[in-house]
Amino acid sequence: MSHVLSTYLGILPNTTEAGVLRLLVQTGVTAVGAGEGSLLVLDEASGVLRFAMTIGSSEQTLLGQTVPLGEGITGLAAATHQVQIGAPTFGGVRQDDAKRAGPEAVIAAPMLVGETLVGVMTAVSFKEGKRFTSADGSLYGGLATIAGVVVDQRRRLAAYEGEHSDVPAALSTLAGPERQVLESLRRVSAQRPAAIRQLAAILAAVETLALGEG
16 A cells, blocks of 8 residues: 555555545446556645555556646546546556556546545556446446545544544543543544534533532
8 A cells, every 4th residue: 555645645554444445446447347446646736646546457556656637537537526538648657567558448537525636536448449438437436426535534533633632631530420421522523523513502501500500
């Protein structure tokens, strides 16, 4: 697994998130009858996509290579935020075998978090005369959408952990009932962030009632 994934998406090797992303690429490759598939992540500072994961024989060759935004099928998918299907038009990527003919067909689907691009998922076929269909493109678009959700959830969790880094230490000093209350609040805030306002209102009402009766 390439360090590119952790550098740009915050997803470490051998984690559940990394495994899900690899499974999505593998599923796409199998479903559309491709020879290889890759996940490229956006390096916004450099204006390029970087290969972070590849299913197929070219993995060691492709990892870390770049595709400029707007170049070829993959770069166009990134620039337009739309699934692209067609023959490859960008020749700046080195293949694992210089003697092998270049790709015949490519699918590229943008990975989005909301409206923000985080990467592109691709499927590539080296089979002569191979053409991907619009149904293949729709399938890959759906898989890329799921990949975007995985990235979004990882970022949300990282943000939450950063904001509450001192909570575990504080919990250790509390009595049993107090710890249970705070742990419940942590679980709800992590899994259903939208419910926090309702919880805050309920707790404020309970506090007012309890103090008023005291």
